[in-house]
Amino acid sequence: MQKRYKLSGASLEAIRAKALQHYGPGARIVAAEKVTNPGIVGLFAAARFEATVEVAAVPGVPEASAAGPVSGPIHEFHGPAIAALLERADAAERDLHRPAPAPVSTASPDFAGLLDQLGKELQEAEAPLPAPVPLPPSNAVRVPQPLTGDGNLIVLLGLGDDALGPALEMSIAAGGSDVRTGGGLSAFGHLHVQGRKSATAARAQAVLTGQTVVVAFGLGRPRDVPDKGALIADLAADQLWIVADARRKPEDTRMWVQALQDVLARESTAVTGLAVIGASETASPETVDTLGIPVGWVDGRPATAPALGKVH
Numbered sequence: 001m002q003k004r005y006k007l008s009g010a011s012l013e014a015i016r017a018k019a020l021q022h023y024g025p026g027a028r029i030v031a032a033e034k035v036t037n038p039g040i041v042g043l044f045a046a047a048r049f050e051a052t053v054e055v056a057a058v059p060g061v062p063e064a065s066a067a068g069p070v071s072g073p074i075h076e077f078h079g080p081a082i083a084a085l086l087e088r089a090d091a092a093e094r095d096l097h098r099p100a101p102a103p104v105s106t107a108s109p110d111f112a113g114l115l116d117q118l119g120k121e122l123q124e125a126e127a128p129l130p131a132p133v134p135l136p137p138s139n140a141v142r143v144p145q146p147l148t149g150d151g152n153l154i155v156l157l158g159l160g161d162d163a164l165g166p167a168l169e170m171s172i173a174a175g176g177s178d179v180r181t182g183g184g185l186s187a188f189g190h191l192h193v194q195g196r197k198s199a200t201a202a203r204a205q206a207v208l209t210g211q212t213v214v215v216a217f218g219l220g221r222p223r224d225v226p227d228k229g230a231l232i233a234d235l236a237a238d239q240l241w242i243v244a245d246a247r248r249k250p251e252d253t254r255m256w257v258q259a260l261q262d263v264l265a266r267e268s269t270a271v272t273g274l275a276v277i278g279a280s281e282t283a284s285p286e287t288v289d290t291l292g293i294p295v296g297w298v299d300g301r302p303a304t305a306p307a308l309g310k311v312h
Contacts, residue, residue: 152213219260279299
């Protein structure tokens with residue numbers, strides 16, 4: 001089961017680090033917004049980010065407190081003390097805009113008193129920090145999962161039209177995604193994504209419709225794979241999946257997959273997981289394990305282990 005928490009930080013990078021520390025590598029940001037704090041009478045104004053983090057339950061790892069971890073200078077407070085403080089700040093703001101307002105000075109007794117009361121009330125409102133969630137062993141290989149979240153982009157890479165089936169299956173499992181095509185693959189009823197501009201437009205549309213974008217990208221034939229690296233990297237996908245047909249000769253599959261990984265490495269683009277098709281139609285589906293990519297999808301359903309040798 002997945003849970004969601006609210007985290008704040010000075011940047012999205014800081015929030016990602018905080019989520020990793022407290023919830024482990026299974027945590028991911030599904031929504032974020034920039035919040036500007038006007039401060040008190042214009043003083044101490046600052047901007048921060050607030051994000052919703054979704055955490056998949058990990059067997060053997062205790063769940064974090066529903067309140068979520070809070071660290072550093074960012075706090076979330078509740079109660080009448082803060083409400084009263086905000087009311088006084090609003091009153092001070094109204095005084096600032098009245099005709100001939102009295103100047104607010106850091107040397108004035110009122111300002112010093114406000115800061116003193118602010119410190120007292122914040123101390124009263126602070127809650128004890130929950131204990132950090134222990135991280136799983138660093139050498140544990142997890143089953144990759146298709147990303148969800150409005151406007152996120154998943155690209156499945158396969159020979160010919162191999163990627164279309166898993167793309168549609170992932171869409172059904174997610175409750176309906178915006179499935180599009182890319183590269184050398186086209187399909188009736190599905191819009192085609194070509195380059196960063198159209199990928200960004202697809203993301204924007206998916207945000208409005210509350211969907212994830214899943215692109216079935218056709219690599220063509222094995223000999224065409226080395227030419228596709230720049231096109232794939234230009235899409236700036238949140239996840240890249242390689243689609244492998246377990247019915248094909250292991251040596252042939254290993255050659256084009258290795259060629260694809262080589263060109264993606266030159267583009268500083270990583271592969272998330274392997275989507276396997278045809279596993280139920282061969283006596284040796286575990287041959288795809290030699291590709292060295294964790295399996296996350298098998299014949300229309302999420303995998304239960306990162307290697308087929310442990311599934312069949």
